[in-house]
Amino acid sequence: MKRLLKWFAGILAVLLLAAFGVLCYMAGSPKDAYGMVRYALPHMRRGTLQVGSDAPDVRLVALDGIDRFHIRERLGRRPLVLAFGSFT
Amino acid sequence: MGDIVQIYNDYKDHADFLTVYVREAHPTDEWQMKSNVKDDVCYAQPKTLEQRVAIAKDFTARYKFPLPFGIDDMSNAADNAYAAWPERLYIIDETGHIVYRGGLGPFHYKPAEVRQWLAAKYGAVKQGAQTAAASASRASAPASTSSEGTTSLSVPAKSEK
Numbered sequence: 442m443k444r445l446l447k448w449f450a451g452i453l454a455v456l457l458l459a460a461f462g463v464l465c466y467m468a469g470s471p472k473d474a475y476g477m478v479r480y481a482l483p484h485m486r487r488g489t490l491q492v493g494s495d496a497p498d499v500r501l502v503a504l505d506g507i508d509r510f511h512i513r514e515r516l517g518r519r520p521l522v523l524a525f526g527s528f529t
Numbered sequence: 530m531g532d533i534v535q536i537y538n539d540y541k542d543h544a545d546f547l548t549v550y551v552r553e554a555h556p557t558d559e560w561q562m563k564s565n566v567k568d569d570v571c572y573a574q575p576k577t578l579e580q581r582v583a584i585a586k587d588f589t590a591r592y593k594f595p596l597p598f599g600i601d602d603m604s605n606a607a608d609n610a611y612a613a614w615p616e617r618l619y620i621i622d623e624t625g626h627i628v629y630r631g632g633l634g635p636f637h638y639k640p641a642e643v644r645q646w647l648a649a650k651y652g653a654v655k656q657g658a659q660t661a662a663a664s665a666s667r668a669s670a671p672a673s674t675s676s677e678g679t680t681s682l683s684v685p686a687k688s689e690k
Binding site for chain 1: 533536537540543546547548549550551552553554555556559561565570571572578579581582584585588589596597598599601602606607610611612613615616617618619621622623625626627628629630633634643647650682
């Protein structure tokens with residue numbers, strides 16, 4: 442039984458090490474792997490919107506920091522391309 | 530293929546565009562990237578709307594970002610509604626329905642798919658064809674940026690390589 446547990450622990454350790462290695466490769470370094478797990482993964486969501494869904498209307502702040510507008514206000518007779526992102 | 534700024538330049542006569550600035554992806558107090566340090570794109574995660582607006586203004590000014598711009602408020606309503614963080618692309622048709630849903634960035638952020646959708650509807654536009662003249666007219670002006678494009682949003686520098 443002890444031998445079986447040792448094997449199980451060994452395999453688990455190898456799998457964890459492999460997963461960490463893959464994360465490091467994807468992120469670029471162990472520090473970045475930590476950053477990915479700590480800060481990125483908790484915020485990344487696939488979401489429930491699909492092609493054909495009603496586009497949610499959301500109020501945004503204009504670049505002047507004062508005015509507000511809704512995404513739907515920008516819908517006209519043409520398709521609207523929405524590009525989400527940040528500076529960093 | 531092209532980035533979103535190039536696509537905007539090529540298709541702005543056919544489609545409307547809106548950039549939505551959401552919470553920072555790689556702020557100094559979270560997961561900062563070396564490339565951001567190198568390019569001096571160093572900001573802490575905004576705690577107030579004023580800070581978020583200030584960063585958005587820095588971004589648009591630094592890159593002379595041409596797309597219409599909106600900022601997600603501190604409740605992150607746009608991010609929550611569109612599962613947008615860290616970067617994502619959508620196309621909404623005239624009836625208010627989603628006709629293209631891009632994958633989650635950075636790995637599945639593919640402006641080329643947006644270009645493909647627009648090309649299928651309006652015909653292919655040779656990348657940069659409409660900006661060539663504009664670039665020529667800007668030739669005497671200083672370059673807007675020498676950045677390698679560390680921003681989550683695609684910046685002109687990437688499209689003009």
